[in-house]
Amino acid sequence: MLEFFLPVIQRALFSAGVTTDKPIRLEQPSDKKFGDFSTNIALLAAKACKRNPRELAQEIIPYLTFPPDTVAKIEVAGAGFINFYLTPLFIMQSVEQVLLQGDEYGKGNIGQGKTALVEYVSANPTGPLTIGRGRGGVLGDSLANLFETQGYEVTREYYFNDAGRQMQILGESVRLRYLECCGQKTEFPATHYQGEYIREIAEKLYSDYETTLEKNTDLDLFKKSAEEIIFKSIRTTLDRLSIRHDSFFNEHTLYTPDSQGISANQRVIDELRKKEFISEYDGAVWFLTTRLGQEKDKVLIKSSGEPSYRLPDIAYHITKFERDYNMIVNVFGADHIDEYPDVLEALKILGYETDRIKIAINQFVTTTVDGQTLKMSTRKGNADLLDDLIDDVGADATRLFFIMRGKDSHLNFDIELAKKQSKENPVFYLQYAHARICSLLRMAQQETGFNPSARTAECRLLRQLSSPAEVQLGFALLDYPAMITTSLRLLEPQKMVEYLHDLAELFHRFYQECPILKAEPDICKARLYLSLATRQVLRNGFRILGVSAPESM
């Protein structure tokens, strides 16, 4: 719609002799009585012109000329807003585009010819996925979907580490449990992985090898088996939520020397040293973040000689630039909040365009059952497994609940609500609207032989519709493309969830107020096309959110 209004407004400002450096913005007033669209340009321009905003708006209006039968009314209101009222004809005529474009409706081209890397989940294979990870996974996946709608060529990446101390402890944990299987008494340290899954891995080893590994103090086999089984479980869990990755990036590759015998990690040190941001003291190699005004320097190589996580993280991000992505999106939980500023600083020092990097941080998840809040705890490994949650409430509810709140808000996951099969549960409310339309269309086919083919000239019949419920629904359908770009700009799929909820509500109202199959034939068809267009937008939106679109419920 912006492309419809913008040129006209610009021309009008020019003709009226109004100059302003403020960008023209078109907004949708919260209340319909203020029109379908509104601009505050007169308010913004008034200051520079030293004029009264209302008077200025009055002077601009005569120059606002639109094609016939598009804008019904233009008026000045409030402090100096210019409000536009569209004709029902123009709205319903525009709805035809939804039908004509089908699955493509809502797509844009701002990412055409560009590449995007979206990194999410990135859990190390030390245990099953937790609920907290799930939120980031769904957020990342939905964001990747959003980027794809705009023409970006998207790579979904998972960054992981199967080396280092955590994996060592994992291997040792499995070995100890294995020895227990063999009938030995062991001391299981509190620092080791307590989860039941460790026992299961150990039992599997025991059934494969019996007691032949008892004397095996080398952890390699234990580690390898654990990694394999755990990774498989992680991927199975992600798969249940339709979260898939194109690329798995192993942190360890950053440690291995290239053809010139230098590792990616080493290169970071060398380059930072050239910029005089490296120093060695206390037996460690430090990134001199105090030079950037921070309180402490940060360790890049520990006195043991191993890199700390920060170093490979910087090296990893450099590969993202070297792989030449136009857009780099990192999704992670609030517990990593302190990690990225150092990485960004290092990249900036090394001359990379950090503007390309976008960070999406999601706050934590708490689950409530019977009004009781359970704080997630990794230690116990029972109540907070993502798999258990999916078993409990299903994949659709899991996905939608994770993104129906802003990512900056702490998410309160109400398990009881997610299981409810009624309007209170937003998942069912949304899906019911879709199923209802499907049912309607099935019946229409049976009774009237209606065969929806979007390309027929028949969808011109839409132009007959003009009742408020119909026009409001039609208008909402036109909003869909803007919702995609808004969600993307804010990195907030939540906006899409809210939009779809509103859309479902408008449909239910239309359905309630306007008889469809019982209307006279032309009106009946028109209303069926409006329903069809609604179903199309619901489907397209569900696809972005990764929620299924049931044909019947």
Add this chain to the structure above:
RNA sequence: GUGCCCGUAGCUCAAUGGAUAGAGCAUCAGCCUUCUAAGCUGAGGGUUACUGGUUCGAGUCCAGUCGGGCGCACCA
């Protein structure tokens, strides 16, 4: 102590610096001989935690206070 996030209706949450701060749930009152009542309509409910500031205009931006969450390792 310090960095980041949050504080909005009884509850869960919205509100690109704009008009009378909105939804859903819960509560109350209505709507099925009619295409799915898994739905719809209406009502009540607010000093936007507090105090200042910035401006035509602040829930939104700035400073401070109070409250909650997450970090603050030579762990990732």
